[in-house]
Amino acid sequence: MKYELLAGSILTLLTIGTLTAQEQETKQENEKSLYIKGNAVFAPIGILNVGVEKQISPKYTLQGDVFISPWKSFAGHELQIYSVSFEGRYYFNEAFKHWYIGANIGLSAYNLQKWNYWNNNAEITETGEIIINSNRYQKGYSVALGITGGYQFQLSDRWNLDLYATIGTSQGFYKGYDRSTGKRYDGAEKLNKSGEIIPYRGGVMISYKLK
Numbered sequence: 001m002k003y004e005l006l007a008g009s010i011l012t013l014l015t016i017g018t019l020t021a022q023e024q025e026t027k028q029e030n031e032k033s034l035y036i037k038g039n040a041v042f043a044p045i046g047i048l049n050v051g052v053e054k055q056i057s058p059k060y061t062l063q064g065d066v067f068i069s070p071w072k073s074f075a076g077h078e079l080q081i082y083s084v085s086f087e088g089r090y091y092f093n094e095a096f097k098h099w100y101i102g103a104n105i106g107l108s109a110y111n112l113q114k115w116n117y118w119n120n121n122a123e124i125t126e127t128g129e130i131i132i133n134s135n136r137y138q139k140g141y142s143v144a145l146g147i148t149g150g151y152q153f154q155l156s157d158r159w160n161l162d163l164y165a166t167i168g169t170s171q172g173f174y175k176g177y178d179r180s181t182g183k184r185y186d187g188a189e190k191l192n193k194s195g196e197i198i199p200y201r202g203g204v205m206i207s208y209k210l211k
Helices: 002-030
Strands: 034-039 048-055 060-074 077-091 098-112 122-124 130-132 136-154 159-178 192-209
Touching (some): 034 159, 048 192, 077 136, 098 159, 136 192
Antiparallel strands (some): 034 048, 034 192, 048 060, 060 077, 098 136, 122 130, 136 159
């Protein structure tokens, strides 16, 4: 009789332990973490880049972020950029841990000077006007599609460090202006178009877990 009671007690404890473990696993599967994040690279120079990343399955997340550079002039160059970006991520280990890849789409409106005009080289137009590169800037919008690669470090239960970069195709639609005259330099009647493969996102995001 004693052995039957002992065996019954052990069986009951094992059953309770199994059910508890199953409940914990189910709870973990149902929990979908949410992080808010800010880019530590751009913040010191007055550029805002913040986002949210939401878990949708054990290895997949969705991220949305905004990038705002309000500078009409930064180090002598136009640098106004307003963009939104959406991204789906796949983590090789589990969500918010270690290596991941993602697919990104970004939409931007800008008033900036492209890096290849950061010089004083001059050009003579068909009408005989002389335009200096450093006086040129571009105003328009762009659509970008790219692939993201990154790595997330877990600093604590709620803090992460997200290192990432995105490269892809950027299709721009803009008007080019000469700063010294206010006239267009590109010769187009409507919007000028350009397309290139470039890195267009990146940085170090400091992330905080909300849930």
